[in-house]
Amino acid sequence: MISAVSSFDPVERPDINDRFFNRELSWLSFNERVLAEATRPSYPLLERLRFLAISGSNLDEFMMIRVAGLSGQVRSGVDEVSIDGKTPQQQVAAIRAKIGELVDMQQRALAELRALLDNQGIHIVDERHMDSQATAWLRQYFIDYVVPVVTPQAIDPAHPFPFVANQGIGVLFSLRRVRDDARLVEMVLIPSAIPRFVRIPGEEATYVSIESVICRFADLLFPGFQVEGDGVFRVLRDSDIELEEEAEDLVRYFRTAIQRRRRGRVILMEIDRDCAPEAEAILREQLALPDTLVNKTDGMLGIGGLAGVVEEDRPDLKFEPFNPRYPERILEHDGDCFAAIREKDMIIHHPYESFEAVVDFIRQAAKDPSVVSIKQTLYRAGNQSSIIAALIAAAESGKSVTAVVELKARFDEEQNLHWAAELERAGVQVIYGFIDWKTHAKVSMIVRREEQAYRTYCHFGTGNYHPLTARIYTDFSFFTADESLARDAVKLFNFITGYVEPQRTEQLSISPINLRETLYGLIDKEIANAEAGKPAAIWAKLNSLTDSDMIDRLYEASRAGVEIRLVVRGICCLRPAVPGLSETISVKSIVGRFLEHARIWAFANGHALPSRRAKVYISSADAMSRNLDRRVETLVPIRNPTVHDQILDQVMVANLLDTEQSWVLDSSGHYHRIESSDHPFNCHRYFMTNPSLSGRGAALSRGGVPRLDLRRGRE
Structure with a gap:
């Protein structure tokens, strides 16, 4: 049973033939879903109050950035329309009306919570x-x-x-x-x-x-x-x-x-x-x-x-405390991160698995006499960063350390300036990247001397190197010693630090160079498979989907018969389930105890999803023009079978199965909370109680991880 509880309702309801929803109104709809968590009777009272406070902070930032920008366009006489055809002035008017509703809803929620x-x-x-x-x-x-x-x-x-x-x-x-x-x-x-x-x-x-x-x-x-x-x-x-x-x-x-x-x-x-x-x-x-x-x-x-x-x-009056697990595979190697990664690729699923594994990766590199160099991107590191401390320790021990510090990380600029100065004082080579592009990719690269040769260990993340957000954001930390990915990582850092654009990469796709084109190629392959009568499907998990060209590509795939299932937490400008345009596309949003933040793309590749033969990727990028065209981002293919299974069969399937924290977007722009189900399922609770696959090591062979099946729910 699905019940309409919350919606984004533009001041002028758009014609059903229009292809896109308004970006700003879609964001306000997301914040309304956050606010709705403050009214959930099943949540502890102080957690409900926390969601109310978050909705307030979110709205403040929206006003200070998005509304401020649109108001500036109005003052400057800019008449460029949004992808849904609204002028800046029309958008500001619609936003103000919706904000008035949200503020009233916040005050009603506060009155209720005060009494409780x-x-x-x-x-x-x-x-x-x-x-x-x-x-x-x-x-x-x-x-x-x-x-x-x-x-x-x-x-x-x-x-x-x-x-x-x-x-x-x-x-x-x-x-x-x-x-x-x-x-x-x-x-x-x-x-x-x-x-x-x-x-x-x-x-x-x-x-x-x-x-x-x-x-x-x-x-x-x-x-x-x-x-x-x-x-x-x-x-x-x-x-x-x-x-x-x-x-x-x-x-x-x-x-x-x-x-x-x-x-x-x-x-x-x-x-x-x-x-x-x-x-x-x-x-x-x-x-x-x-x-x-x-x-x-x-x-x-x-x-x-x-x-x-x-x-x-x-x-x-709060959620029961949750302590993330430390990956068993690293413990089986007596805490040696390099030995665990050398054995085979591994992915850590935050916040269910500890961010300390990432910190230990850098700490171990700082202390290890065999480590020659460390290269690291830093977008947001927090105000108490053990990653920064480890990089400083590495530089002070004589290692070559390079840190790409992004000054354009909104509201973290001052903190990042502070860290840059601290790192430089310790002898770290600090690079600020491009003037007009943000370096948003999350990558660490450690070069280690082993048996008269060098081996490179890489970390590719979907989240920031931030110890606090790593406890509340769902993200991936992918560790690998794959030689081709290592060579690609070298090219990525040379691109950022020396503007040396890679002519080609072996596995990694990088925006703004070829990430968009890689995704287009994968979508086109699904279109070709559908036209040839083969299984064709795309599953994606994103924070935002706003790029009009990417949306049109997905519409094209839908018209060809490709099944597309999207989990988009926040802004979604794509209009799903429109006959002749997007009838094979479904969109859901998950809002719950943790903030969904990891990005996943999965392509059927001629086989019904989920499948071992599917092409699976994780990314630091959302499907937004800024991520695809004006930021340095990564799209990482997942080839290790266990990691592939964890991301596709465990994480992606769990997100699709979730009924207790999910909202479904309809073709008119309304989000409906899924109220009940024959097979109720909470993906956050599932990962809190069931260990991941790739970090389990020998423990995996002893079983204990329930399998998930889209047809029957949890098995």
């Missing part, structure tokens, strides 16, 4: 709903920890309106001086160093937002004044960094650009519905531009800040 959490002894309150004891404690907290760090600023001709930082929250107060009835407006900006929510001590957890605390005790900030009104507000600014191709010094450019981003144009201003009229008028005059979206709400501003409440120590 109250019953569990966790209270999210404002300054008006506290007993005398809590009020006394909070008053002292305000005196000790808030007053010393906030700075009231008068708003008058002698005091220019202060700068409000991106994502900044502030309060405007309307005051009357008691001794002479003089009127005054004061602003208090809340420093980002202050926790968004204050927890009042006690057996039961009571959280009060910092803006409520400031409003409650404003009289302590303004002695001699009567507070006659207040208004809480929040600002989001344009946060995209546009790279100038003529930038002479990339590092200096990004340091400057990061500073400019903090002062970007105001894209969204949220105002408390109870805001004093005088304060609201000042905010609109000083901050709101003609294209600024102004939202007035009687709910909470900055709902992403609820992530702080989720950290409450209540394991009974």
Whole structure:
């Protein structure tokens, strides 16, 4: 049974003959699916609150990047239409209408969760709903920890309106001086160093937002004044960094650009519905531009800040802790990663298998006297990176270490600049790659001296070298000592570091050189097989599908009779199940405890899927124009039989079988949650309880891994 629960519903429902859905509205639909997880009764309450906070953070980033970019096009008079035929102005109008719906849904979800959490002894309150004891404690907290760090600023001709930082929250107060009835407006900006929510001590957890605390005790900030009104507000600014191709010094450019981003144009201003009229008028005059979206709400501003409440120590209200397994095959070789990889190719399935295997791969290389060199791409590494530490240790031990640090990783630019400086100080050769292309490929290459020769060990990943996201993103880490892939990896690094474009590769496909053409060739082969009456099918697992040419190629395959099953977590501009266009294409999205992030392509190759003879690939790239044309990405063929089985027969089939976290996209743009099934199946739970194939080593021969069958579900 499938029930319609959530949808993306364009302001103007597109004609069914149109080939594409709008990219931005499709993303908003994805965030609606994330928000829907906050309403699932089967989830623990704090996990539901976490999904609500994530939906808020997601929406903030969407406003700061996508809406900011479209608004800039409107201001510049750009009339280029999107793939669904909408002008920038039409898209902004449709987006604003949908955002209004999403914000209302978030506030309703918060109201429901507040009531449920109250019953569990966790209270999210404002300054008006506290007993005398809590009020006394909070008053002292305000005196000790808030007053010393906030700075009231008068708003008058002698005091220019202060700068409000991106994502900044502030309060405007309307005051009357008691001794002479003089009127005054004061602003208090809340420093980002202050926790968004204050927890009042006690057996039961009571959280009060910092803006409520400031409003409650404003009289302590303004002695001699009567507070006659207040208004809480929040600002989001344009946060995209546009790279100038003529930038002479990339590092200096990004340091400057990061500073400019903090002062970007105001894209969204949220105002408390109870805001004093005088304060609201000042905010609109000083901050709101003609294209600024102004939202007035009687709910909470900055709902992403609820992530702080989720950290409450209540394991009974969270998912049962999960500890990833360490690959048994490496343990069978006494922790020697190189020996395990030398035996045969191996893939690690994160987060179900530990990211420590990747870290140990680099750590072992750093300590191993036989290792000659290490080359590594770094897109996002996090702020506490053991990978960075291992690379520094390797350089300090005299090894040749090259790190390709991508400065254009959005919102990680500053962190990456920091890591680049740390690496350079340790003697690592730091390369920043191309000015106009992001290096998004995730590759490590270790050269080791063995028996009077060199052997190269490679790691190809679908996720970042980031220890925190590796615990919540589903990704692949593919390890191989295959000589042809090693030669291709050398060419890839030479391309990035020296602009030496490879004339040909043996196995690896690289964007923007030949990755698109490789996929086209594989799709065309399925079309030819279908026309010849052979089994023809394509299975793909992606985060986003937006490239119009790739979608048209899939439409062509569908018209030829190729069965196409897509698992697209986020944006999908392809319109499935349209007679004569895409009737053999199905699209589903999985949203659950973990964020689906791995990319897989599988082609039937003349045999019914799944099959040992199918062609299977993993990739760092999504089917988006930027990934295929403006980023350095990899598409890696999987030839080892055990790894092939794990990706196709285990991971891909499990994603197709999932019923408990899946949404199905219909031809009109609506997503329907699969509510129940004769064979209920949760792919996340399956991988949490069943070990993978290629990392099991000798343990695999003892059985214990259930087989999956698309016809009967779990077998």
